[in-house]
Amino acid sequence: MLSSPGREARMPGSVTDFSLVPGWAGPLFTAFLLVLGLCIGSFLNVVIARVPEGLSIVRPGSRCPRCGHVLSWYENIPVLSWLALRARCRSCHAPISPRYVLVELLTGLLFLACLRRFGWTYELFPALVLVSLLIPLTFIDLAHWILPFSLTVPGIAAGLVLAVPRGADAVVDATLGAVIGFLAFRLMEYVGWKVFRKEALGGGDKFLVALLGAFLSWRALLGILFLSSLQGAVVGIAMLGLTGRAGPSTPPDAKPVKTPEGVAPPPPEASGVTPPEEGAAPAPAHPPGDERVTPHEGAAPPAIPLGDAPPVGVGATAAGAANTEESEPESTMTWEFTRPGIPLWKRALLVPWCLLFQPIPDAPMDDETGEEEEWVPGPTNIPFGPWLALAGLEVMLLGPWLARVLPMDIAMLLGGAP
Numbered sequence: 001m002l003s004s005p006g007r008e009a010r011m012p013g014s015v016t017d018f019s020l021v022p023g024w025a026g027p028l029f030t031a032f033l034l035v036l037g038l039c040i041g042s043f044l045n046v047v048i049a050r051v052p053e054g055l056s057i058v059r060p061g062s063r064c065p066r067c068g069h070v071l072s073w074y075e076n077i078p079v080l081s082w083l084a085l086r087a088r089c090r091s092c093h094a095p096i097s098p099r100y101v102l103v104e105l106l107t108g109l110l111f112l113a114c115l116r117r118f119g120w121t122y123e124l125f126p127a128l129v130l131v132s133l134l135i136p137l138t139f140i141d142l143a144h145w146i147l148p149f150s151l152t153v154p155g156i157a158a159g160l161v162l163a164v165p166r167g168a169d170a171v172v173d174a175t176l177g178a179v180i181g182f183l184a185f186r187l188m189e190y191v192g193w194k195v196f197r198k199e200a201l202g203g204g205d206k207f208l209v210a211l212l213g214a215f216l217s218w219r220a221l222l223g224i225l226f227l228s229s230l231q232g233a234v235v236g237i238a239m240l241g242l243t244g245r246a247g248p249s250t251p252p253d254a255k256p257v258k259t260p261e262g263v264a265p266p267p268p269e270a271s272g273v274t275p276p277e278e279g280a281a282p283a284p285a286h287p288p289g290d291e292r293v294t295p296h297e298g299a300a301p302p303a304i305p306l307g308d309a310p311p312v313g314v315g316a317t318a319a320g321a322a323n324t325e326e327s328e329p330e331s332t333m334t335w336e337f338t339r340p341g342i343p344l345w346k347r348a349l350l351v352p353w354c355l356l357f358q359p360i361p362d363a364p365m366d367d368e369t370g371e372e373e374e375w376v377p378g379p380t381n382i383p384f385g386p387w388l389a390l391a392g393l394e395v396m397l398l399g400p401w402l403a404r405v406l407p408m409d410i411a412m413l414l415g416g417a418p
């Protein structure tokens with residue numbers, strides 16, 4: 001964990017500096033990496049479309065979302081098929097979103113950027129995995145304002161495992177990165193809620209920060225926080241000046257106004273603040289699809305500010321029973337572990353759940369009227385997840401370059417140098 005000369009030129013803890021590919025084979029392998037990136041980008045399109053809906057990413061095969069026409073292999077070739085089909089379904093001629101080709105090209109180009117940064121070393125592999133996680137998380141957060149646990153939690157695990165070949169120090173750094181990132185954002189989430197009386201950060205953001213910390217070590221966290229806040233603020237202000245609003249004023253698939261629970265019956269899936277059923281294990285890895293109603297079923301999902309992830313501990317059963325069980329609106333944090341008469345082991349389990357994973361309530365009770373303030377997405381609401389992802393990529397891919405061009409103090413901040 002000590003700094004050494006030249007450290008800033010590598011990933012923290014990097015030990016594999018030699019190239020695994022002989023020079024003469026370089027162009028061939030580079031072309032292969034680009035094609036691999038395009039193909040993985042094609043798969044990430046499936047992840048982006050299906051994971052928020054809670055659908056399988058394996059079956060069925062790709063099909064036209066409008067007419068259900070099953071794509072044959074030659075309609076499924078990244079970029080080329082989209083061009084050959086002139087961005088239209090071959091069967092019903094419905095336009096195919098340019099997002100598909102954008103995700104494919106972005107993945108391919110970021111794969112090449114990773115190669116340029118790390119060469120054919122071991123460090124290339126975790127970098128490619130991180131890119132393949134950040135792209136779907138970004139596009140899902142932009143479209144649905146959630147960061148699904150089914151991507152972030154396995155992602156954190158992958159970051160920790162991929163640190164193992166770098167040695168024990170790197171594993172410690174990655175673990176610290178995940179833990180510190182998570183705790184810092186949990187604390188900010190709590191303080192933001194206490195001070196500003198509203199949900200300032202989405203519940204899923206802390207898992208994304210933990211993921212970035214696991215891949216890029218704790219050293220990168222301060223720089224990521226700095227870059228994401230700075231760029232988010234600059235773009236937000238610029239868009240506010242140009243268009244009058246900083247982002248989609250309502251999440252595209254979300255209900256604009258959340259009815260205060262208790263006043264009107266909430267939709268079943270709006271049980272975002274249901275406390276876990278007694279004895280329910282703290283399970284952050286809850287699949288997001290369980291409690292979300294897909295748009296074509298008619299009901300709009302609740303407005304989820306700032307890239308929130310589905311609440312912890314709310315399963316399909318809890319969501320279904322929400323209307324009957326949840327007579328009291330849950331607008332404060334509950335400290336279940338202080339309740340008398342709980343077995344000690346259950347108390348021990350409840351302490352970390354309450355402190356770390358309990359969803360931050362949307363709006364605290366108004367002290368005077370006893371009514372919950374309505375949360376309406378304001379004009380400056382924009383999910384924070386994409387900014388975190390962008391900052392993570394910048395620190396990973398441009399770290400040494402930033403260290404050279406920036407003033408020493410800022411470079412130290414970004415590099416996390418001690």
Ligand SMILES: [Zn+2]
Nearest residue numbers: 064067089092
């Ligand atoms: Zn079609």
